[in-house]
Amino acid sequence: MASVITRVKQKQIVQIIAKGKRLDGRGLMDYREIKVEQGIIERAEGSARVLLGRTEVLVGTKIEIGQPFPDTPNEGVLTVNTELVPLASSTFEPGPPDENSIEIARVVDRGIRESKAIDLEKLCIEPGKKVFVVFVDVYVLNHDGNLIDASALATLAALLNTKMSNYEIKEGEVKIKPGHTPLPIRRHPITVTFAKINDKLVVDPWLEEEQVMDARLSMAIDDDGNICAMQKGGSGYFAPEQILEVAKIAREKAEELHKKLEL
Amino acid sequence: MSQKPEKLIDKKGLRLDGRKPDELRPIKIEVGVLSNADGSAYIEQGKNKILAAVFGPKEMHPKHLALPDRMVLRCRYHMAPFSVQERKSPAPSRREIELSKVIRESLEPSVFIEYYPRTGIDIFIEVLQADGSTRCASITAASVAMADAGIPMRDLVVACSAGKVDDTIVIDLMDTEDKQGSADVPVALMPNQNAITLLQMDGILTSEEFEKALNLTLEGCRKIYTMQKEALKAKYVSVKEVEE
Amino acid sequence: MPTSFERRQLVVPGDLIAEGEYIAGENAYAEGNKIYASRIGMVEYENKRVNVVALRAFYIPRVGDMVIGTIVEVGFNGWIVNINAPYEALLRASDVLSRPFKPQKDELSQVLEIGDLVVAKIVAYDRAHNPQLAVDEPGLGKITRGQIVKITPTKIPRVIGRKGSMISMIKQETGCQIILGLNGVILITGKNLEDEELAIMAIHKVEEESHTSGLTDRVAQMLKEEKAKREEIKNESET
Numbered sequence: 001m002a003s004v005i006t007r008v009k010q011k012q013i014v015q016i017i018a019k020g021k022r023l024d025g026r027g028l029m030d031y032r033e034i035k036v037e038q039g040i041i042e043r044a045e046g047s048a049r050v051l052l053g054r055t056e057v058l059v060g061t062k063i064e065i066g067q068p069f070p071d072t073p074n075e076g077v078l079t080v081n082t083e084l085v086p087l088a089s090s091t092f093e094p095g096p097p098d099e100n101s102i103e104i105a106r107v108v109d110r111g112i113r114e115s116k117a118i119d120l121e122k123l124c125i126e127p128g129k130k131v132f133v134v135f136v137d138v139y140v141l142n143h144d145g146n147l148i149d150a151s152a153l154a155t156l157a158a159l160l161n162t163k164m165s166n167y168e169i170k171e172g173e174v175k176i177k178p179g180h181t182p183l184p185i186r187r188h189p190i191t192v193t194f195a196k197i198n199d200k201l202v203v204d205p206w207l208e209e210e211q212v213m214d215a216r217l218s219m220a221i222d223d224d225g226n227i228c229a230m231q232k233g234g235s236g237y238f239a240p241e242q243i244l245e246v247a248k249i250a251r252e253k254a255e256e257l258h259k260k261l262e263l
Numbered sequence: 264m265s266q267k268p269e270k271l272i273d274k275k276g277l278r279l280d281g282r283k284p285d286e287l288r289p290i291k292i293e294v295g296v297l298s299n300a301d302g303s304a305y306i307e308q309g310k311n312k313i314l315a316a317v318f319g320p321k322e323m324h325p326k327h328l329a330l331p332d333r334m335v336l337r338c339r340y341h342m343a344p345f346s347v348q349e350r351k352s353p354a355p356s357r358r359e360i361e362l363s364k365v366i367r368e369s370l371e372p373s374v375f376i377e378y379y380p381r382t383g384i385d386i387f388i389e390v391l392q393a394d395g396s397t398r399c400a401s402i403t404a405a406s407v408a409m410a411d412a413g414i415p416m417r418d419l420v421v422a423c424s425a426g427k428v429d430d431t432i433v434i435d436l437m438d439t440e441d442k443q444g445s446a447d448v449p450v451a452l453m454p455n456q457n458a459i460t461l462l463q464m465d466g467i468l469t470s471e472e473f474e475k476a477l478n479l480t481l482e483g484c485r486k487i488y489t490m491q492k493e494a495l496k497a498k499y500v501s502v503k504e505v506e507e
Numbered sequence: 508m509p510t511s512f513e514r515r516q517l518v519v520p521g522d523l524i525a526e527g528e529y530i531a532g533e534n535a536y537a538e539g540n541k542i543y544a545s546r547i548g549m550v551e552y553e554n555k556r557v558n559v560v561a562l563r564a565f566y567i568p569r570v571g572d573m574v575i576g577t578i579v580e581v582g583f584n585g586w587i588v589n590i591n592a593p594y595e596a597l598l599r600a601s602d603v604l605s606r607p608f609k610p611q612k613d614e615l616s617q618v619l620e621i622g623d624l625v626v627a628k629i630v631a632y633d634r635a636h637n638p639q640l641a642v643d644e645p646g647l648g649k650i651t652r653g654q655i656v657k658i659t660p661t662k663i664p665r666v667i668g669r670k671g672s673m674i675s676m677i678k679q680e681t682g683c684q685i686i687l688g689l690n691g692v693i694l695i696t697g698k699n700l701e702d703e704e705l706a707i708m709a710i711h712k713v714e715e716e717s718h719t720s721g722l723t724d725r726v727a728q729m730l731k732e733e734k735a736k737r738e739e740i741k742n743e744s745e746t
Binding site: 381411415416418499 | 517520523536538543560561563564594595634659715718
């Protein structure tokens with residue numbers, strides 16, 4: 001997923017990180033500027049747009065009525081899909097989701113699902129037969145690094161913006177009534193991604209740092225500081241101590257972002 | 264559809280299959296089981312039955328996927344339709360695609376990829392029967408298969424999982440424990456370098472619980488590493504003992 | 508200076524062989540002052556150089572090596588040859604025909620077609636280019652008879668034996684002509700199929716037991732016993 005980065009740039013990035021700073025002026029543990037907008041796609045039941053530096057992700061949610069999974073007959077269904085839209089990067093090709101797109105979708109899904117962010121039982125209409133299905137579609141519009149955090153954040157914001165139609169059951173049929181209810185969200189997981197560059201850890205890698213990094217590690221943290229998802233990516237490795245350090249800093253950053261974004 | 268057990272750990276602290284929380288399932292590794300592959304290995308871990316095969320290094324086809332200064336690894340993790348309780352469609356699922364990626368990324372750090380530019384190796388993993396932590400057993404077998412193929416490596420890669428069931432941190436999750444437990448942490452390790460090449464978590468853990476689980480997997484990995492080495496040596500030692 | 512493995516001990520990738528003032532040789536690598544194995548094989552010490560004689564490895568082309576390969580493609584100015592290595596080799600038409608040639612595909616396939624076997628020499632090879640072959644020496648060129656056996660390339664020296672002792676013994680006992688490609692491909696040409704089969708048996712035995720001692724004698728013994736068996740069967744069927 002990378003185009004060639006010049007050796008000169010590679011060296012610059014590595015050298016400046018060794019000195020505790022980054023090429024764009026940030027500290028090693030600083031996020032880029034984050035902008036969150038909600039409710040921009042009226043046709044969707046919920047939507048949000050996140051700008052993380054120049055990475056841009058748009059998430060739209062749609063709600064339909066469907067069948068529950070057989071082993072959870074009283075719960076609604078959540079499904080997350082990610083599109084790495086070709087216009088977002090010269091490295092994205094049109095076609096069905098590739099391994100990168102699938103990985104992002106599944107990591108975002110894990111954070112939401114394992115933290116029990118959505119009260120899925122409240123989405124049950126008729127146990128075993130009818131439930132609300134929440135479709136989350138993550139649309140990456142510009143790739144400038146750290147698609148996981150941007151996607152997870154946009155997903156959370158979109159879910160918080162999502163409204164379900166009110167309904168009643170008449171003669172075994174689901175009838176839509178006027179009015180809306182917000183999607184029942186009880187937890188606010190935040191995903192924090194780190195890159196390892198020459199044995200140093202940095203938070204929120206941008207595209208060129210990603211092209212230079214050995215590996216990345218993402219952790220989803222819930223409101224109480226519990227870890228609810230983890231994913232190492234890239235073909236490098238981490239030492240056990242580095243992983244524990246990442247866990248510690250991830251919890252600090254998640255709390256910071258909670259407060260800052262009021263999510 | 265099977266009944267869901269009430270408790271995963273009984274009053275004596277034993278798990279559904281009688282294991283203690285820090286006990287691995289029985290493991291058997293065989294090397295060089297496929298005559299057409301350049302390297303192969305078969306692993307049984309509990310009820311898991313997994314075959315790994317390696318082809319290469321050979322020139323990459325299609326050529327545009329080759330890299331001018333290094334070898335490319337391709338990995339396909341796939342489950343047979345009859346490997347699980349409810350028949351699984353043979354078409355690659357999103358889970359299999361994600362696992363193919365993370366498994367490849369766990370094995371790549373061990374290979375001297377700079378030695379053979381413009382070439383590729385294909386790693387095929389077929390899960391014939393699944394019972395939890397298949398990605399870990401797959402990595403353990405695939406690394407052995409790569410050694411069998413003569414791919415130059417820094418170290419073998421070994422993998423092990425840990426998780427939380429009924430408030431206890433346990434090692435090497437079976438399928439029931441994975442599905443009904445509250446966390447699953449698969450980890451892959453290159454023991455010499457103490458380098459973790461795969462780390463995922465599905466579930467919810469406090470940071471203390473995570474640290475405990477991580478340490479448990481590292482212990483398990485080192486035990487399984489000894490078994491990998493024994494399996495590789497077993498092929499050659501028997502002949503040597505007869506003659507000398 | 509400690510060594511964890513002694514001479515002729517079996518190591519696997521990642522095994523720590525020695526620590527201290529050693530250099531990493533074949534199939535071994537250094538990290539700091541520690542030498543580790545990178546392939547399965549037997550440890551050999553050459554003064555301070557730690558080598559691992561690989562039991563499982565593929566052929567890496569070397570300039571000057573004589574190899575046996577199969578034509579897999581006929582191109583416009585040459586042929587592409589499979590030499591049992593990670594890279595395909597090129598045999599240029601100008602190196603085969605003793606005259607300047609005109610680039611017409613048909614002409615080339617009349618000289619060598621897909622599926623033909625050739626004995627050739629590697630004349631060029633580097634990291635950026637595929638190996639190049641030539642057949643301009645006596646003994647090189649297209650193979651028309653005989654059987655091909657493939658073994659792990661690292662075992663070829665064992666098949667040759669010390670000062671050629673193993674290979675001369677096999678040739679003598681079986682009456683076959685044997686050409687050893689350094690890429691692990693061996694050509695056996697005998698007076699009849701049975702003789703060729705004997706030679707193949709001997710070579711497989713060497714490959715399987717290459718890491719043991721006293722092998723030349725055991726292989727000679729096996730060949731004598733096999734020949735005796737065949738004589739018996741022949742005599743029985745004639746009476």
